Amino acid sequence: MEVAAVIGAWAISWFCPALPVSHSTIMNTICGRGDITSILQPKLSQNARIILLDDTAFTDSISRWSKFGAPGVSAVVQVVTENDVAETIKYANTHGIPFFAKSGGHGSITSLGQIRDGIEIWMDQLDSVTVSPDGNTATFGGGVLSKKVSHTLWEVGKQTVVGGCECTSLVGPGLGGGHGFLQGKYGLISDQFVSMRLAIADGHIETVSATSHPDLWWAMQGAGHNFGIVTEVTSKIYDIEDDGVWSYESYIFTHDKVEAIFDRINTLFTNST
Structure with a gap:
């Protein structure tokens, strides 16, 4: 029985982190998670939304500029107030769920890609x-x-x-x-x-x-x-x-000119700015 319990505990510890956030009462209970909608939604402001995988808005809510390093998302919380952000973080921490914030969706780094079945905190309504x-x-x-x-x-x-x-x-x-x-x-x-x-x-x-x-x-x-x-x-x-009139100039140099360019810049700007 002790061996079975150990194996069961190991299986849960391996399986639960990969379990998508969902409405499933049985699986949420096994993994010690509460239903995100019933637990988190009452703590959010009136117009904040929880968007899950089966929601028609889900695809748009997780869209990004690049698919490189895209995080794995199981639930999106579209926050409206800073307290919505705070409550979402607390919920994620309590239930051991990774989370991240999204604004324009241009973040493209490998560390984001390591998130699986996480909560996206969608910041688009915090745009005052x-x-x-x-x-x-x-x-x-x-x-x-x-x-x-x-x-x-x-x-x-x-x-x-x-x-x-x-x-x-x-x-x-x-x-x-x-x-x-x-x-x-x-x-x-x-x-x-x-x-x-x-x-x-x-x-x-x-x-x-x-x-x-x-x-x-x-x-x-x-x-x-x-x-x-x-x-x-x-x-x-x-x-x-x-009158709002201004201009800028872009210069493009080949790679073999890089050292000479920085030498010249350092000569012109002695304070390195």
């Missing part, structure tokens, strides 16, 4: 843009796309650094530094960040800035994808100058 009364900063929802940022700010005579493609999110590229067409004047996307609201690994929400959790703040400006889910970020914004 609020300009401060003094016009120096704006607060953006964690899932807002660059197109909405640029167009909304432009309507009030403002701009900020966003990625080179309007279809990506603001936060996704920004957490890695973030190149954009205005960076020559204002710096990288992350250079614009003033503060952010961050859902950390245990589901708690923290306000992070240069004066609040400064070590974490430093990490969020370049390696930020590894430390939590950004539910909103406040960034510097700027007046549109010269």
